[in-house]
Amino acid sequence: MKAINTPLNESDQKVSLFIQEELKRQETHLELIASENFASRAVMEAQGSVLTNKYAEGLPKKRYYGGCEHIDAIETLAIERAKKLFNASWANVQPHSGAQANFAVFLSLLKPGDKIMGMDLSHGGHLTHGSPVNVSGKWFETCHYEVDKDTETLDMNKIREQALRTRPKLIICGYSAYPRTIDFQAFRAIADEVNAFLLADIAHIAGLVATGIHPSPIPYCDVVTTTTHKTLRGPRGGLILCRDEDFGKQFDKAVFPGTQGGPLEHVIAAKAVAFEEALQPQFTTYTNQIVKNAKALAKQIQSRGISVVSKGTDNHIVLLDLRSINMTGKVADQLISEVNITANKNTVPFDPESPFVTSGLRLGSAALTTRGLIESDFEEIANIIADILLHTDKIEIKDKAKLRVKNLCNTHPLYRESF
Numbered sequence: 001m002k003a004i005n006t007p008l009n010e011s012d013q014k015v016s017l018f019i020q021e022e023l024k025r026q027e028t029h030l031e032l033i034a035s036e037n038f039a040s041r042a043v044m045e046a047q048g049s050v051l052t053n054k055y056a057e058g059l060p061k062k063r064y065y066g067g068c069e070h071i072d073a074i075e076t077l078a079i080e081r082a083k084k085l086f087n088a089s090w091a092n093v094q095p096h097s098g099a100q101a102n103f104a105v106f107l108s109l110l111k112p113g114d115k116i117m118g119m120d121l122s123h124g125g126h127l128t129h130g131s132p133v134n135v136s137g138k139w140f141e142t143c144h145y146e147v148d149k150d151t152e153t154l155d156m157n158k159i160r161e162q163a164l165r166t167r168p169k170l171i172i173c174g175y176s177a178y179p180r181t182i183d184f185q186a187f188r189a190i191a192d193e194v195n196a197f198l199l200a201d202i203a204h205i206a207g208l209v210a211t212g213i214h215p216s217p218i219p220y221c222d223v224v225t226t227t228t229h230k231t232l233r234g235p236r237g238g239l240i241l242c243r244d245e246d247f248g249k250q251f252d253k254a255v256f257p258g259t260q261g262g263p264l265e266h267v268i269a270a271k272a273v274a275f276e277e278a279l280q281p282q283f284t285t286y287t288n289q290i291v292k293n294a295k296a297l298a299k300q301i302q303s304r305g306i307s308v309v310s311k312g313t314d315n316h317i318v319l320l321d322l323r324s325i326n327m328t329g330k331v332a333d334q335l336i337s338e339v340n341i342t343a344n345k346n347t348v349p350f351d352p353e354s355p356f357v358t359s360g361l362r363l364g365s366a367a368l369t370t371r372g373l374i375e376s377d378f379e380e381i382a383n384i385i386a387d388i389l390l391h392t393d394k395i396e397i398k399d400k401a402k403l404r405v406k407n408l409c410n411t412h413p414l415y416r417e418s419f
Helices: 013-028 041-047 069-086 098-109 135-139 156-166 184-194 206-210 250-255 265-278 281-303 329-337 366-370 375-390 395-411
Strands: 090-092 115-119 141-145 170-173 197-201 223-227 238-242 317-321 344-346 360-364
Touching (some): 013 395, 041 265, 069 090, 069 238, 069 265, 090 250, 098 135, 098 223, 184 197, 206 281, 238 250, 281 317, 281 366, 329 344, 366 375
Parallel strands (some): 115 141, 115 170, 170 197, 197 223
Antiparallel strands (some): 090 238, 223 238, 344 360
């Protein structure tokens, strides 16, 4: 029994050291990856609990294993909180990720060879929306819509024309690199006209939807999927929601046994904690600040002569178009990494570069808003990024940028107590 009671820093010093180094990296870098956030200590305590020991295939009170009475209570709590948070009639909290949630929807609503229509990956869509390298693009016939070349925003008339021409069985809205508000009602009208199911993947904007900062897809879409991290600030995991309880029940079997086995009940407990956090008034204040910060970042970046896709943002995403300064995303990503700013290279609409090089840099405001940064801080970050990208050959600017980043991190500490 000695091994089971030995703390990590004694039983496996290498892993313990790597964890501490990662904590140090998070504390000393400015995190601008749009798909990342910092979970609360309470969320992480739930995820690191003894619930990781329990197998619980099935649903609450319908398990294949005994000893699930406490597991049932926690999962039921997570379901009820998710429904309340998003004003949904049905929820499944078991998907391990957003990709698993999407695949469960495909398994339930589609047959191999059916046609799906989603946004092109290079225009802001997601791998699971029909990319040829993903199962969604291998098992189903796909067609993709794009943003308008002039406005770099969705043109609903063109999307309608494409849907009428291609007649998909499933239309997907909700994206991974689209900075503007999504008109779910307009998508509903198109889906009705072609007799298609409508899926909203709100993985990036879930926190904004939950607090009313972004319009909700629940009244308009047949099914909604999301991750539980990103702007929702929970553990890494997935979630499926429906406005119609009877319609939603079919996805239970699509999750288990359709696409995955035993649920991660420790993660589900962490989801429950995160949902409760998101139901509090201060979370609405937080999501409001996310958007304010992103707008401040976008405005200041543009004032320095660097273009932003769609000329701004309505959510947490700011997508730089580096063609405006004759630079690739790959180079920009490396340059800001050298001064301890973390982001990711990303394609932009009508990108001439490959996905491994790209012409864009995707920035997000959610994680640093969690650290307490406000508009003036994001203006400073915009200036740091611009200084680095516009003066690549000046060592003194790079050295000063590192100090400016360090000052922001020290002024806004992440976790106030060590782990």
